[in-house]
Amino acid sequence: MSLGPEASVTDESTTPAADAADRPGEKAVAGRSLKQIAWRRLKKDKVAMAGAIVVIFLILVAILAPVLTRLFGHPIDEYHTDKIDPTLGTPIGRLGGISWDFLFGVEPQSGRDIFSRILYGAQTSLSVAFLSAFVSTILGSVFGLMAGFLGGWVDATISRVMDFLLAFPQLLFAIALLSVLPDELFGLGDRWSRVLVLVGVIGFFGWPYIGRIVRGQTLSLREREFVEASRSLGARSGRILFRELLPNLAAPILVYTTLIIPTNILTEAALSFLGVGIPPPNPSWGGMLSDAVTFYQIDPMYMIIPGGVIFLTVLAFNLFGDGLRDALDPKAR
DSSP states (O other): OOOOOSOOOOHHHHHEEEEEHHHHOOOOOOOOOOHHHHHHHHHHHHHHHHHHHHHHHHHHHTTTHHHHHHHHHHOOOOOGGGGBBBTTBBBSSTTTTTOSSEEEEEEOOTTHHHHHHHHHHHHHHHHHHHHHHHHHHHHHHHHHHHHHEEEEEHHHHHHHHHHHHHSSSSHHHHHHHHHSSOOOOOOHHHHHHHHHHHHHHHHHHHHHHHHHHHHHHHHHHHTTTHHHHHTTTTHHHHHHIIIIHHHHHHHHHHHHHHHHHHHHHHHHHHHTTTTSSSSTTTTOOOHHHHHHHTTTTTTHHHHHHHHHHHHHHHHHHHHHHHHHHHOOOOTTO
């Protein structure tokens, strides 16, 4: 077949990228994936990146708490009565006894190192927050997918269960349950046994929030063309749920998980403040706030330090979660 005088095989086979590469001073246009676009947008959000840096720092502090305690602090169960005024029971020195030897001062009456207890309190609070968020995410994603995709009586049953749990007085139930359970479970000790119970309670009552979000997104995705194509190819419901729908819901699930973690931190702190969280003398930010109520007028630093740590932690997670939501939103500018 004749190509004609204007036709050129070389012209037809040459791509724009090749043309750009042949021209000096010009670079080929490279496509970006959705992950690359989201990461690029997230890097531009300085506030969200600052929150992410604080979150990473807190996680490292919680992991390295024993090492940091040996280097810069004192054992959490070590009493320093020589740092306490025997008459008033308050720390000797200014700002609650803050010094190079005690970076955050000492506790009134007991003289325990606040710095070390803050470090181990980070272990407790972040463990409860992350594990309960994981439980809530798994349950909410599974039940939300089933309710949105299967519909019918499955959707009605799961939706009514979610409505019941959302209306249930979570805090009162947690107080009642934690008050009657034994201090030690499965041989884990009183501290980690109570962490396990807190994870179960907070995670169980937290899944309906993410379940509603996943259900709503699934209702809009189940009528899309890729779902119909999977059905026409004979894919079963399980494959469609977890191989087709779930990857498309990764962004909202990830964003909501980062936003539910600070809520879990506050819930754990509130329960410890009320005396049904982490049992003393184990360190907990909420428990330290509860103990500081008696001394806040004569030793305000004992309340300011754990309260400030909780505030900064929750603020960092919220800032990072908001930035991540904006970065993963394809409609945001």
